[in-house]
Amino acid sequence: MPETPARAITAPDDADTQSHTPTHMPTTNRPINMGKTVADQASRLDGIAKVTGRAMYARDYYMDNSLFVAFIRCPVGVGRMVSADEDAARATPGVVEVTIDRREGTYAGQPVGRIAAESKTALRRAMRALNARWDAGECKTEIEHVMMPPPETSEAAQRALAGADHVLEAVYSTPVQTHSPLETHGAVVDHRGDRAIVYSSTQGVQAAADGLEDALALKRSQYEVRCEYIGGGFGSKLNGAGREGIAAGEVSRAHGRPASCFTDRDEDHLDTGNRPSSRTSVRVGFNNDGTIVGGHIHSWGGVGVARGGGGVDCPSGHYNLGQMQAGNESVQLNAGAPRPFRAPGWPQGKFAEELMVDEIAAICGADPLAIRLRMETSEARKEMYQLGAKLIDWNSRTANGSGRGVTKRGLGMGGTSWRRFPARAEAEVVIHRDGSVVAKTGTQDIGTGMRTVAGVLCAEHLGVPLDHVDVAIGRSTLPIGPGSGGSMTSHNVAPAMIAAAEDAKAKLLDALADTLGEPARDLDLVDGRILQRGEPVMDFAQACAKLPREQITGRGEFSRNGGAQQHLGEGTSDGVQFVDLSVDTETGVIKVNRVIAIQACGRVVCRKTAESQIIGGVIQGLSYALFEHKMLDRNTGSMVNANLEQYKILGTDDTPLIEPVLWTKGQTGVRSLGEPPTIPTAGATACALLNAIGAPVRHLPLTPDKVLDAIEEAQP
Amino acid sequence: MNRFTIATATSYDDASAIVKSDRFALPILKAGGMDVVDHLKEGLWEPDALVDVLRAEGGAAAPIQEHREAGRSSIRLSALTTLDEIATSTLIQARCPALAQSAGSAATPQVRNVATAAGNLLQRPRCWYYRSKDFDCLKKGGDRCYAVQGLNRYHAIFGDGPCHIVHPSNLAPALMVAGGVAHLTGGDRDSIPIAKLYHTPDRGVRDEHNLKPGEVVTAITLNAAPNSGFYAIKEKQSFDWPLVMAAVALELDGTRIANARVCAGAVAPVPWMLPAVGQALRDVSIDDDAGLKAACARATQGAAPMSDNAYKLKLLPVAIRRAVLKAAGKEVE
DSSP: OOOOOOOOOOOHHHHHHHHOOOOTOOOOOOOOEEEEEEEETOOOOHHOOOOOOOSGGGGGOOTTOEEEEEEEEEOSSSSEEEEOOOHHHHTTTTEOOOOOOOOESSSSSSSEEEESSSHHHHHHHHHHHHOOEEOOOOOOOSSSHHOOOOOOOOOOHHHHHOOOOOOOOEEEEEEOOOOOOOOOOOEEEOOOOOEEEEEEOSSSSSHHTTTTHHHHHHOOOGGEOOSSSSSSSTTTTTTTTEEEEEEEHHHHHHHOOOOOOOOOOHHHHHHHHBBBBEEEEEEEEEEEOOOOEEEEEOOOOOOOTTSSSOOOOOOOOBBBOOOEEEEEEEOOOOSSSOOOOSTTTTTHHHHHHHHHHHHHHHHHTTHHHHHHHBBBBHHHHHHHHHHHHHHHHHGOOOOOOOOSSSSEEEEEEEEEEEOOOOOOEEEEEETTTSSOEEEOOOOOOSSSHHHHHHHHHHHHHTTTTTGGEEEEBBBBBSSOOOOSSSTOHHHHHHHHHHHHHHHHHHHEEEEEEEHHHHHGGGEEEEEEEEEEEEEEEEHHHHHHHHHHSSSSEEEEEEESSSGGGGGGGOOOOOOEEEEEEEEEETOOOEEEEEEEEEEEEEEEEEEHHHHHHHHHHHOOOOOOOTHHHHOOOOOTBBOOOSSSSSSSSOOGGOOOEEEEEEETTTTOOOOOOGGGSSSSSHHHHHHHHHHHSSSSOSSSOHHHHHHHHHHHOOOO | OOOOOEEEEHHHHHHHHHHHSSSSSSSSEESSHHHHHHHHTTSOOOEEEEEOOOTTSSSSSOOEEEEEETEEEEEEEEETTTTHHHHHHHHHHHOHHHHHHHHHHHHHHHHHHOOBBBHHHHHHOOOOOOOTTOOBBBGOOOSSSSHHOOOOOOOOTHHHHHOOOOOSSSSHHHHHHTTOOOEEESSSOEEEEEEGGGGOOGGGGOOOOOOTTOEEEEEEEEEEOOSEEEEEEOOSSSSSSOOOEEEEEEEEEOOOOEEEEEEEESSSOOOOOOOHHHHHTOOOBOOOOHHHHHHHHHHGTTTOOOOTTEEEEHHHHHHHHHHHHTTOOOOOO
């Protein structure tokens, strides 16, 4: 069990880096990436722990004497449990608990009870012995089964449509995408009567702790939630302790033994959230020059058994669309409820909006770049589009569908943005007399690089090399930190961590001033050395050895209206992406050749993890564009592809050259980076496909069958 | 996953004897273990023994060999030859490129390193209703094929049912056009042609092959087919099952096709020979693109697509034409 926080790892020297850095990620030599605030050399602090298997994920905790918990689930979209042999399940060797809470279900995968047993094998045997039999009722699995027509178009929008040179009417749709984290959802709880440790795969250790008081029957002070590492969190692990954590907590408390409750892969697809399906109906008027004058956009989100959450960000606000009426409805279906998924509502909306814009450009014979530059509401994105056009060689683009030969190339683009959501963050920087430093904050690193970001900020603002700093995160008992959702971790932790580092530095220099009998204002700490009036006098370790007490603690806090506002700085999360793809027009198979992703994220704290975020966002966006599709059997409502074979996710051979470009112009404060890079990818891909084949494919995923149909329709 | 014994067979005969003995109630042969483990994980099979045949030839599989006799060349693979060994064998690449290409396009490098030739031929279908424990389909003793009224975009466009799986083997179409033969032990025959290895669902829906209990594949032989090619169309290029695939063996007289054997995969419950296409290809020049297209268009005659898979009708002629071109040594997309 790793009790020590991850240790900083010094970046190898330049020559070494050269030989190990893939040459096809040419991101380091772009002038635009260079700048004082970019920590170019810092490597992910926990990278070695992760690739060597030393990192312990919640699911890795197999405790002595542990119980295992699994849910009894409804197997169909609408079901009634007509029989179940609870006695036989209870009599299965190793079984300690069988509970059935309800005997109806309204989606496949719905928990209706649970079994706890001493091994996973016993759990499965008990599940089999239970032999639950279900009658299946008629179910609704698609938005089209339930949706009502859009509301009446307003008079203003009708006037805009009537006055327009052309009207585009189209319906765009996107399927359900599941989060599919490698580590499924769950927790291990070790309840010892008057205290407990909870190992949770969570995007919020604080929120997970808040949700466990009842299950553990303990005071908040008597237990700790730990999440040192997490095997993927794209929004679906923002649900506090989750029903798995609560079940593990209740079972561990009841039996006085550790308990582990994790979903299997199929359960993870069914019942741990998703990006809801969408349908966007547009009637948009535009003039001969491509100017959009208004119209009516109405969207539906298929939210399963949830009441809401089906938002679709079309219109996005990125474009001036004239007198546009917009509405959205959530549609209930017999399917698992959505949860936040990396930019909820946005990839769906931008798929519809970007393709709509390119369809309009196609009808007008206009250049998609030119009409975007005219409609764009952000000056930053306008500049980014112009840079991106150069990088992707937009001038080499040919007219839609005009390529000769079987393989046709296409280029497309799309824009992105993200708001800053303020949240409370507290940080501590502790300097020990032995020269060691710990940066603490009660947030977590969901793979985004937060641990490294905290370390770099502490090191830089304290004035010591990164390898002097240990980072302590991922525990609910640390100073409060934000949940990792809404791209709000780095930018809320940053001001607090900077303030804590500066506070620690000031306290260190004060203490040193007393010892040396020199005024503190003459002292500074830079790159691990104490400077007196600019001249080095001792190194950091020597200074710490002179501390009058064992440790110094610097503190910082940030919140919406108070604390550390001076470290907020300026910045945005605007971005644009360009996609270059080829289509085999005989097979309909798309090969994405290259993606340029220009992204602002405020001040870049750590270049490598920032670029990794962008690359990951693009990969997830391409996967959404090309493959991902949760498919429910239309008769039973059961998911037919509840695995990672038939639920298709982008693989290595499908991954193009992805070139992240960090936009540093005017960016001084840390801003969001998690969601924005996945927002425009599907839309830009669909636009590139339109360019290649001369016809739009309005329904994700962009599979060969749809591509071939579109090619056929495009033929005169 | 249930508990089971691993019984290591010291020879193919030993494996057969273990299967036929009453030592175990439900013994299952395991070579590379790819498909076996899939079944165990999904809870579709609960064997009390896995009979491990990986040591049946004493540890390493016999090398791929060519036998020449009276001007005819035949190639012999062990049942345990891995897909990677087939794909990278210079002998297979030269003497039956369709087979090397079919092996090389399957799955992933990791899978190809352990998956065996016999395992590839005898793997079970990937139909999502069959593979999901939630559906009690015909193959599992249930009363219906859920694909008929359900989701069937990856299902068959040929065959009369009652089950609409597609046979998943990559190697089978290539072996069909190269006169492949499976060599057997443990039964009353020594071999069975690949062309007779499989049956359609109307002749038994619970399994796909015609081996009797205790019959074990020991080796595979095929005729040299130096002018052969294979082409698979896949949605994903990493680790995906083909939407359609085609293997073609040609006899060429200059650029003229003197004879053609064509077999499609992933379109029917068994590897699907297309003699009408072979017939139509005869006397067409491999440089005559229109002629090739017209011949390959015949592939869909008699097809009966389901609700979601008519697109395969467009893909199949393309896959065949590209396999023809590859067989003739031409570059394809």
